[in-house]
Amino acid sequence: MSEELFPVPAKWAQDALLDAAGYAAKYQKSIEDPEGFWREEAQRIDWMEPFSTVKNTSYAKDDFRIRWFEGGKLNISANALDRHLADKSDTVAILWEPDDPAAPSRSLTYRDLHTEVCKLANALKAQGVAKGDRVTIYLPMVPEAAIAMLACARIGAVHSVVFAGFSPDALAGRIEDCQSRIVLTADEGLRGGKKVPLKANVDAALDKVAVDRVIVLAHTGTDVPMKAGRDIGWAEAVVDQPAICEPEVMDAEDPLFILYTSGSTGKPKGVLHTTGGYAVWTSMTHQYVFDYQPKSDGSNPVYWCAADVGWVTGHSYVVYAPLINGATQVMFEGVPNYPDHSRFWQVIDKYQVDIFYAAPTALRALMREGDEWVTRTSRKSLRLLGSVGEPINPEAWDWYHRVVGERRCPIVDTWWQTETGGAMITPLPGATDLKPGSASKPMFGVRPALVDPEKGTLIDGAASGALVIADSWPGQMRTVYGDHQRFFDTYFSQYPGYYFTGDGCRRDEDGYYWITGRIDDVINVSGHRMGTAEVESALVEHPLVAEAAVVGMPHEIKGQGIYAYVTTNAGTEDSEDLRKELVQWVRKEIGPIATPDVIQFAPGLPKTRSGKIMRRILRKIAENDTGNLGDTSTLADPSVVDDLLANRPQ
Ligand code: 6R9
Numbered sequence: 001m002s003e004e005l006f007p008v009p010a011k012w013a014q015d016a017l018l019d020a021a022g023y024a025a026k027y028q029k030s031i032e033d034p035e036g037f038w039r040e041e042a043q044r045i046d047w048m049e050p051f052s053t054v055k056n057t058s059y060a061k062d063d064f065r066i067r068w069f070e071g072g073k074l075n076i077s078a079n080a081l082d083r084h085l086a087d088k089s090d091t092v093a094i095l096w097e098p099d100d101p102a103a104p105s106r107s108l109t110y111r112d113l114h115t116e117v118c119k120l121a122n123a124l125k126a127q128g129v130a131k132g133d134r135v136t137i138y139l140p141m142v143p144e145a146a147i148a149m150l151a152c153a154r155i156g157a158v159h160s161v162v163f164a165g166f167s168p169d170a171l172a173g174r175i176e177d178c179q180s181r182i183v184l185t186a187d188e189g190l191r192g193g194k195k196v197p198l199k200a201n202v203d204a205a206l207d208k209v210a211v212d213r214v215i216v217l218a219h220t221g222t223d224v225p226m227k228a229g230r231d232i233g234w235a236e237a238v239v240d241q242p243a244i245c246e247p248e249v250m251d252a253e254d255p256l257f258i259l260y261t262s263g264s265t266g267k268p269k270g271v272l273h274t275t276g277g278y279a280v281w282t283s284m285t286h287q288y289v290f291d292y293q294p295k296s297d298g299s300n301p302v303y304w305c306a307a308d309v310g311w312v313t314g315h316s317y318v319v320y321a322p323l324i325n326g327a328t329q330v331m332f333e334g335v336p337n338y339p340d341h342s343r344f345w346q347v348i349d350k351y352q353v354d355i356f357y358a359a360p361t362a363l364r365a366l367m368r369e370g371d372e373w374v375t376r377t378s379r380k381s382l383r384l385l386g387s388v389g390e391p392i393n394p395e396a397w398d399w400y401h402r403v404v405g406e407r408r409c410p411i412v413d414t415w416w417q418t419e420t421g422g423a424m425i426t427p428l429p430g431a432t433d434l435k436p437g438s439a440s441k442p443m444f445g446v447r448p449a450l451v452d453p454e455k456g457t458l459i460d461g462a463a464s465g466a467l468v469i470a471d472s473w474p475g476q477m478r479t480v481y482g483d484h485q486r487f488f489d490t491y492f493s494q495y496p497g498y499y500f501t502g503d504g505c506r507r508d509e510d511g512y513y514w515i516t517g518r519i520d521d522v523i524n525v526s527g528h529r530m531g532t533a534e535v536e537s538a539l540v541e542h543p544l545v546a547e548a549a550v551v552g553m554p555h556e557i558k559g560q561g562i563y564a565y566v567t568t569n570a571g572t573e574d575s576e577d578l579r580k581e582l583v584q585w586v587r588k589e590i591g592p593i594a595t596p597d598v599i600q601f602a603p604g605l606p607k608t609r610s611g612k613i614m615r616r617i618l619r620k621i622a623e624n625d626t627g628n629l630g631d632t633s634t635l636a637d638p639s640v641v642d643d644l645l646a647n648r649p650q
Contacts, residue, residue, distance in 0.1 A: 016430020023431035030444035049073035057472035068277035075247035077154040080323035099190040099334035120151035122241035131156030134180035140189030156248035163310025168204035186217040192338035252276025262531035264520035270481030281475025286321030301354035304330035345377035357386035359527040389527025397436035415439035421475025467505035468498035523552035538589035553622040561597035563622035574601035604640035
């Protein structure tokens with residue numbers, strides 16, 4: 001790993017909100033006096049009624065509680081919209097760039113956004129949606145996705161956004177789990193020139209689970225079947241609604257949203273975030289990580305987070321934090337390589353983007369197309385680059401820094417999770433010397449620690465171990481929707497007294513953290529989390545599949561790819577056609593992001609005598625690291641390994 005150090009550029013140290021000393025002092029205060037620190041930080045939010053307690057948290061099994069800003073009342077949509085109307089109503093909130101660069105773009109001011117959110121909020125009320133109800137949102141990257149989320153928040157409904165790339169089955173499972181009675185969708189989405197049949201997917205999902213109402217946005221304008229009594233057009237739903245909707249008074253700990261994410265076992269978990277702590281945490285991290293402050297002429301820097309609203313990065317750093325902070329941002333419907341590999345950089349030039357935040361997988365894909373696609377664009381507006389979603393390898397870091405940012409832009413490599421709500425370990429551009437590949441230092445209030453995964457004991461100094469967090473922070477998830485026990489068991493039972501992240505990590509002599517990737521059965525495909533158990537259960541649902549085991553494999557662009565070992569039923573011909581069929585099957589069951597990269601037919605899987613699959617061996621074969629498979633003597637039938645090695649697809 002590269003240990004090269006990139007010192008904070010002098011101009012950044014001087015102009016940024018925080019320099020190295022500023023970070024150190026603030027961090028120290030946040031750890032020594034969390035109450036005082038967060039009481040002060042909470043002032044960034046407009047409270048309808050002040051909170052009485054700052055922090056009321058304990059990870060102890062018999063006294064487990066995570067509560068922040070108790071007694072405080074607020075509405076997060078009022079913080080994102082209404083409070084900007086006095087002096088920023090004509091400031092652009094969203095610059096929307098469509099998939100097709102020739103199609104018209106859209107620009108929405110804070111006033112526009114406020115009006116649209118209020119109208120939709122009133123429309124939802126008119127459809128009977130009340131505080132606490134769950135609303136499923138299945139929309140492409142259009143402003144209406146943000147409008148829908150904020151409209152829910154405005155009336156106290158709990159949104160559950162389902163990524164528009166998920167299959168009807170995955171959508172049905174998520175609708176069912178949180179029992180939502182209403183779905184907001186569009187006729188079609190557009191990505192890279194291809195249409196995504198969103199309404200048709202909703203119809204297919206609703207063959208399995210019923211809802212009362214579907215509100216359908218006309219996006220591409222194609223004709224879609226509307227079911228009488230259930231489906232209604234978006235325009236029709238909002239047309240007669242007043243442009244004012246009083247924000248619901250929400251308790252700091254009232255639920256804000258559910259977002260499903262993959263874990264090492266079972267079905268995806270409904271990660272639940274609440275209102276007050278999330279508002280404080282996301283807006284604070286956004287301000288410091290991206291150094292979001294007015295430019296020297298008083299105007300807003302243009303910020304662009306290229307994540308989809310279907311993931312947590314889109315929730316926190318497209319919708320909530322930038323709007324709470326009154327930012328101007330680009331929202332992009334498309335993909336990095338359409339119509340060509342220059343698209344990101346063209347969009348940056350078009351809107352004069354100052355701050356750009358993307359995932360390493362996109363950078364790696366663009367990097368291999370050659371520098372020409374980048375260098376033919378200007379990118380002079382760029383000042384700061386960000387990375388999120390997976391470890392950024394030093395080559396990609398170097399390319400991002402040298403070619404995209406022309407060595408002038410710091411890179412903030414932000415480590416965090418759906419569960420953490422916002423950035424936990426990250427450089428600050430004016431404060432942190434950068435080491436390519438390291439997420440560097442903890443955010444305020446975050447106490448990272450390393451434990452020995454075998455012994456469960458804390459490790460000090462420069463060392464590697466399982467990454468845990470020693471105390472609560474305001475943006476922490478509060479429960480797994482409908483299964484509080486699973487919340488405790490998943491995150492707080494392995495290492496009592498600590499939140500377990502599922503990631504492995506190294507800490508160096510300078511106290512920098514280097515995330516090494518998941519150490520549980522979660523794989524990270526193109527920055528998207530995928531539970532191996534989910535892909536396995538999709539495979540075994542196929543009538544010809546008896547058993548399946550899925551592991552991650554190194555993948556040049558995606559970071560990790562999906563390697564599936566499949567045992568078919570006796571008498572089945574393990575043909576090329578069946579292999580293709582299984583790939584399609586998984587795509588249909590979960591969605592294209594779960595497409596297996598390799599399927600290896602295996603007459604038997606390596607199991608211990610007690611029947612446990614030895615994944616260690618399967619991982620090594622998938623990684624093509626077959627020189628030393630370790631001890632195979634405990635296998636019930638060691639000969640299956642020879643067969644796996646002999647039949648490894650090339
Ligand atoms: C925000 C987000 C979380 C998992 C996490 C880790 C990986 C995210 C990273 C990173 C190394 C970074 N991860 N950011 N690994 N460096 N900067 O991605 O949330 O989808 O829940 O994924 O992603 O493994 O545990 P989520």
